[in-house]
Amino acid sequence: RDERITLSHGSGGKATHNLIEGVFAPAFSNPLLDAMDDAAVFSLDGGELQLAFTTDTYVVSPLFFAGGDIGKLAVHGTINDLAMAGAQPLYLSASFILEEGFPIAELRRIVASMQEAASAAGVAIVTGDTKVVQRGKGDGVFINTAGVGLRRAHWPLGQTCLQPGDVVLLSGSAGDHGIAIMLAREALEIETEIQSDTAPLHTLVAALLETIGERLHCLKDPTRGGVATALNEMALASEVAIGLDEQAIPVHAGVRGACEILGLDPLTIANEGKLLAVVAPEAAEQALALMREHPLGREAAIIGSVQADPPGLVFLRTEIGGMRVLDMLVGDPLPRIC
Amino acid sequence: RDERITLSHGSGGKATHNLIEGVFAPAFSNPLLDAMDDAAVFSLDGGELQLAFTTDTYVVSPLFFAGGDIGKLAVHGTINDLAMAGAQPLYLSASFILEEGFPIAELRRIVASMQEAASAAGVAIVTGDTKVVQRGKGDGVFINTAGVGLRRAHWPLGQTCLQPGDVVLLSGSAGDHGIAIMLAREALEIETEIQSDTAPLHTLVAALLETIGERLHCLKDPTRGGVATALNEMALASEVAIGLDEQAIPVHAGVRGACEILGLDPLTIANEGKLLAVVAPEAAEQALALMREHPLGREAAIIGSVQADPPGLVFLRTEIGGMRVLDMLVGDPLPRIC
Ligand SMILES: Nc1ncnc2c1ncn2[C@@H]1O[C@H](COP(=O)(O)OP(=O)(O)OP(=O)(O)O)[C@@H](O)[C@H]1O
Ligand SMILES: Nc1ncnc2c1ncn2[C@@H]1O[C@H](COP(=O)(O)OP(=O)(O)OP(=O)(O)O)[C@@H](O)[C@H]1O
Ligand SMILES: [Mg+2]
Ligand SMILES: [Mg+2]
Ligand SMILES: [Mg+2]
Ligand SMILES: [Mg+2]
Ligand SMILES: [Mg+2]
Ligand SMILES: [Mg+2]
Numbered sequence: 001r002d003e004r005i006t007l008s009h010g011s012g013g014k015a016t017h018n019l020i021e022g023v024f025a026p027a028f029s030n031p032l033l034d035a036m037d038d039a040a041v042f043s044l045d046g047g048e049l050q051l052a053f054t055t056d057t058y059v060v061s062p063l064f065f066a067g068g069d070i071g072k073l074a075v076h077g078t079i080n081d082l083a084m085a086g087a088q089p090l091y092l093s094a095s096f097i098l099e100e101g102f103p104i105a106e107l108r109r110i111v112a113s114m115q116e117a118a119s120a121a122g123v124a125i126v127t128g129d130t131k132v133v134q135r136g137k138g139d140g141v142f143i144n145t146a147g148v149g150l151r152r153a154h155w156p157l158g159q160t161c162l163q164p165g166d167v168v169l170l171s172g173s174a175g176d177h178g179i180a181i182m183l184a185r186e187a188l189e190i191e192t193e194i195q196s197d198t199a200p201l202h203t204l205v206a207a208l209l210e211t212i213g214e215r216l217h218c219l220k221d222p223t224r225g226g227v228a229t230a231l232n233e234m235a236l237a238s239e240v241a242i243g244l245d246e247q248a249i250p251v252h253a254g255v256r257g258a259c260e261i262l263g264l265d266p267l268t269i270a271n272e273g274k275l276l277a278v279v280a281p282e283a284a285e286q287a288l289a290l291m292r293e294h295p296l297g298r299e300a301a302i303i304g305s306v307q308a309d310p311p312g313l314v315f316l317r318t319e320i321g322g323m324r325v326l327d328m329l330v331g332d333p334l335p336r337i338c
Numbered sequence: 339r340d341e342r343i344t345l346s347h348g349s350g351g352k353a354t355h356n357l358i359e360g361v362f363a364p365a366f367s368n369p370l371l372d373a374m375d376d377a378a379v380f381s382l383d384g385g386e387l388q389l390a391f392t393t394d395t396y397v398v399s400p401l402f403f404a405g406g407d408i409g410k411l412a413v414h415g416t417i418n419d420l421a422m423a424g425a426q427p428l429y430l431s432a433s434f435i436l437e438e439g440f441p442i443a444e445l446r447r448i449v450a451s452m453q454e455a456a457s458a459a460g461v462a463i464v465t466g467d468t469k470v471v472q473r474g475k476g477d478g479v480f481i482n483t484a485g486v487g488l489r490r491a492h493w494p495l496g497q498t499c500l501q502p503g504d505v506v507l508l509s510g511s512a513g514d515h516g517i518a519i520m521l522a523r524e525a526l527e528i529e530t531e532i533q534s535d536t537a538p539l540h541t542l543v544a545a546l547l548e549t550i551g552e553r554l555h556c557l558k559d560p561t562r563g564g565v566a567t568a569l570n571e572m573a574l575a576s577e578v579a580i581g582l583d584e585q586a587i588p589v590h591a592g593v594r595g596a597c598e599i600l601g602l603d604p605l606t607i608a609n610e611g612k613l614l615a616v617v618a619p620e621a622a623e624q625a626l627a628l629m630r631e632h633p634l635g636r637e638a639a640i641i642g643s644v645q646a647d648p649p650g651l652v653f654l655r656t657e658i659g660g661m662r663v664l665d666m667l668v669g670d671p672l673p674r675i676c
Contacts, residue, residue, distance in 0.1 A: 003442040010436070017585075023442065026431070027449045032464035040464035042429065044488055049383055052636025053486055055431035091380065093393035094366070097435070099350070104341040104361065111365045118366075126370035126378035127361055129394045129482075132348025133674060139475040143465075145485030146431050147573050150382055220341045255377055295582055336471065 010059075010336070013329025015271040017233070036221060036237065037158045037244035039085035041151055050151035052087035053105065054078060056143040063110065067176075067186035067195030070143055071114035073338055074270060076200045077134040078147040078221065079121050083202040084219040084275065086153025086209055093120065093146045095129040099138035110141065123147070145335065152209050153216070161217040162238035166306040169277045171204065171291050172197065172299040173250040174227050177271035179258045181337050190261060192254030199273030204294045211290055215283035218310020220276045224338060225329040228267040230276055231314045232328040244304035246316045268329040270337045278306065293317060312326045348397075348674070350562020351606065351667025355571070374575065375496045376558060379489060388489035390425035392416060400673045401448065404517075407534030408481055409452035411610060411676055414538045415561065416485040417459050420538040422557040422613065424491025424547055430456065431484045433467040435478035448479065453531060459484070459538040465629040490547050491554070492592060499555040500576035504644040505622035507615045509542065509629050510535065511588040512565050514551040516607035517596045518673050530592030537573035537611030542632045546615060549628055553621035558614045566605040569616055569652045570666040577649040582642035582664065584654045606667040608675045613664035614646065650654040 008015035027035065032040040039054035058074045068076075075092065082089040094114065098107070118125055176197040183194060201221065207218055218238075222230035227249070235242045251259075251266045259266045275298060279287045284302055291297030312325045363371065370378040377392035390609035396412045413430065420427040432452065436445070456463055465549045514535040521532060539559065540579070546554055557574075560568035573580045589597075589604045595606045611634060617625045622640055629635030 005436045005438055005440040005442065005445070005470055007438055007470055007472065010468065016468055019442075020466075020468060023446055023449055024432075024468070026455045027446075028463040028466070028500055030462045030464065032429070032462060033466070040429065040431075041591055042464070044428075045383075049380070049387065051486070052390075053431065053484075055433045055464050055480060055482065057433045057435055057469050059435060059469045059471050061359055089457070090382075090392055091370070091617060092376065093378075093391065094362075095393045095395045095482050095484075097395055097480055098343045100345055102343040104343065104357075105345070108361055108365075113366045123366045124370060125366040126368065126380070127392050128366070130348065130354060130358060130360075130362070131395050131397045131480075131674075132343055132345055133344065133397050133477060133480075136474060137477040142435055142469075142471075144393065144395060144433050144482040144484075146391075146433075146482075147391055148373055148389070148435060148486060173385055181392070304657070337467075 006333045007335045011073045011329055011332035013177060013229050017328065035158060037085060038081040041085055052082045052085040052151050054081040055144065055146040056081065057142060058338055059142050059336050060338050061139065062184050063140055065196055066180045068198040069110060069113050071110040072117045072198050074145045075117035076198050076272060078145040079123060079200040079202055080221045082149035084221050085151065086157045087149030089123045089147055089149040089202050090198050091148045091208065092123055093127045094125045095144040096112060097138055097142040098132045099140055101133045101134060102140050104216050105166040121202065146306040157216060157218065159218055159220060159234045159237035159334055162234055162240050162278050162306050163217060164240060164306055165281050166217055166278045166310040167281050167302055168242060168304040169287055170227060170249060170301055170303045171275045171297045173252045174271060175251060175266035175269035177272040178256045178334055178337050182334055190258050192258060194254040197221045197273035199296050201273065201296060204296050208287060209292055210266040212279055212283050212287050215280035216277065218278040222271050222274055222276055224270050226268040226270055229328040230325050234315050236312045241307045241310050243307060244316045246318045248301050248303045250299045250301050258284050262334055270295045270311040274338065306326055310317040345673045346670045349667055349670035350446055351567050355666065370465040370571045373496060375423060377421040379423055390420045390423040390487040390489050393450055394419065395480060395676050397480050397580050398676050399477060400522050401478055403534055404518045406536040407448060407451050408547045409448040410455045411534050412481040412483045413452050413455035414536050414610060415632045417461060417482040418537040418559045420485050420487035421543040422559050423489065424495045425487030425489045427461050427485055427487040427540050429464045429486045429500040431460055431465045432463045433482040435476055435480040436470045437478050438470060438473045460539065468487065470535060493552040495554060495556065497556055497558060497575040500572055500578050500616050501555060501643050502578060502644055502646040503553055503619050504616045505619050505640055506580060506585045507625055508565060508587060508639055508641045509635045512591060512609060513593040513604035513607035515610040516672055516675050520672055528596050530620040532590065532592040535609055535611035539611065539613050539634060542634050545558045545628055545632060546625060549619045550617055550625050551616050553618040554615065556616040560612055560614055561607050564606040564608055566664050567666040573652050579645045579648050579651045580642055580644060582654050584640045584656045586639050588637045588639050602671055605664060607622050610676065
């Protein structure tokens with residue numbers, strides 16, 4: 001056999017999913033990993049004190065873009081994966097792979113940006129590592145952040161917890177981050193003000209946890225692979241169907257326009273400051289109101305609901321009354337988006 | 339200013355130290371990071387329950403070498419940094435940067451090796467991440483592991499805790515890992531059986547913690563930069579001097595020979611399965627005996643002692659009765675050793 005890694009294996013979509021399911025998950029398998037949620041959750045005192053633990057590496061190119069940079073992304077991303085597990089983010093690690101020749105002034109900018117993001121979110125970077133690779137064996141800088149948080153949700157919360165009847169909310173518009181990177185990369189003649197939505201979602205989550213409580217069944221940040229991939233993962237994990245109202249899904253005009261020109265679906269484009277929340281039906285309006293009161297949820301919307309059949313399927317009710325299956329992202333239209 | 343990253347910034351020696359002290363530490367500064375120990379230590383319940391948290395990225399080249407591979411190194415290295423903080427390693431993360439074109443069969447071998455190492459050490463890999471970079475923007479595979487452990491040492495233990503009179507022990511021979519990588523890399527005409535010493539040190543540490551208790555003042559694994567760099571970091575952090583008996587420091591004949599040919603000092607060469615322990619004088623013989631009983635400490639030795647002056651200095655008493663200053667590693671004779 002001569003299978004090799006392709007860029008699609010890094011898309012966050014179907015090929016990534018298959019690589020994880022085919023190579024990593026079977027080898028490493030254990031109950032904590034097998035949940036395949038945004039963060040692993042465990043107790044250290046055999047009871048009350050539950051921790052969340054997560055990791056992400058950032059290889060985004062370019063390093064600086066409208067609305068952020070690799071450092072901000074690295075801090076926000078790990079904060080968000082902890083928040084999605086119902087945890088309060090506390091401590092981060094920061095591990096750097098630097099390419100020989102990288103300007104130290106740029107490194108300082110990135111590091112300052114990381115600290116700014118960490119301070120603003122009330123987390124501390126408490127441990128780190130620094131490696132260097134030869135010119136041509138890296139690409140400027142890659143950053144890994146891992147994070148530890150204290151779980152506030154003491155009830156089942158995760159991608160296996162969706163129930164028929166549940167309502168699906170999205171905290172804001174889809175696709176901003178991916179399109180901002182795309183535009184930073186190519187000299188496209190697209191007139192738009194699109195910025196990355198990179199942001200720390202933990203205070204929005206804290207508000208949801210407190211008010212919605214056990215009626216909150218799942219949180220997930222639709223990063224690589226976008227809203228479409230995240231919902232497909234939930235539908236598969238919970239063995240339910242998710243039906244969406246296409247018109248209800250917020251997408252900025254600039255993103256919609258860029259996607260039309262580029263032949264992309266905004267629902268498969270990465271976000272870095274958005275969350276999907278699945279709540280019991282009776283909590284939907286309250287969750288929506290609460291999101292809209294939060295600065296990061298002003299454009300929040302109810303976008304669909306969960307039903308029993310067909311298990312594993314996500315579908316869209318289109319504007320013209322049709323229906324189409326919404327698959328995970330296939331291929332990788334935008335490599336190295338985060 | 340036009341300062342740029344050089345390979346020496348990744349050596350683990352003086353240039354790495356200066357980069358961390360000059361760029362990362364001032365920006366991220368907080369009490370947990372500022373300790374600059376192998377792992378950060380904190381409490382989550384405001385008391386008894388203390389955690390250790392650490393991270394390392396592995397960029398070793400080649401990926402497979404005598405005695406190990408990048409996967410084993412990534413698991414052992416993070417276990418060891420947790421152990422050095424007096425913690426029982428529990429959970430690891432595993433984050434991969436794959437280069438486009440990397441053979442999936444090789445990835446499987448590495449992943450199997452990681453799982454084997456994790457199982458053998460009783461730790462679980464509970465969360466991960468997978469990114470892909472274009473051909474020529476990486477080098478096969480880079481792996482980050484972060485780790486969480488439960489602290490067993492409830493007394494001051496770290497590089498600021500050395501006291502004049504303390505005794506310094508090394509758990510085995512110096513330089514094996516670095517020389518094994520060197521030999522895997524170059525077709526040198528050196529006849530030796532040197533293997534990487536990569537190994538998980540947590541059970542050796544558990545024995546020390548239990549028996550030596552508060553008389554154990556510092557543990558440090560002399561990885562990049564070797565024994566010389568690790569001891570210099572301790573001497574600086576505790577503002578003490580460390581005097582070593584050159585003859586007492588175990589170095590395998592093959593390592594000594596290779597170092598002579600290559601013009602290297604075995605004390606600046608990386609180890610991946612050795613620890614330095616600094617203990618109160620009355621505990622030294624007991625610590626030595628205990629190490630020698632452990633499979634990973636059979637060649638342990640008392641190699642020197644701590645004195646008040648001159649603060650920050652490490653020196654060697656040589657075989658012929660002379661004395662020389664032992665500095666941190668300067669430059670980088672062996673890039674990408676781990
Ligand atoms: N190499 C790996 N080994 C083990 N588990 C992995 C690996 N890569 C990903 N996973 C697991 O697969 C799941 C999905 O990972 P993924 O990285 O897509 O999630 P995410 O971090 O939320 O998304 P993104 O990386 O786009 O921010 C998580 O549970 C993660 O722990
Ligand atoms: N980029 C960084 N940001 C913040 N702290 C860092 C960074 N790099 C290293 N550190 C901190 O500096 C200290 C020394 O790091 P170093 O990586 O040399 O230790 P180590 O992991 O024990 O050694 P090795 O990486 O050779 O195994 C640690 O306390 C670490 O947390
Ligand atoms: Mg996520
Ligand atoms: Mg993530
Ligand atoms: Mg390190
Ligand atoms: Mg260490
Ligand atoms: Mg280390
Ligand atoms: Mg991830």
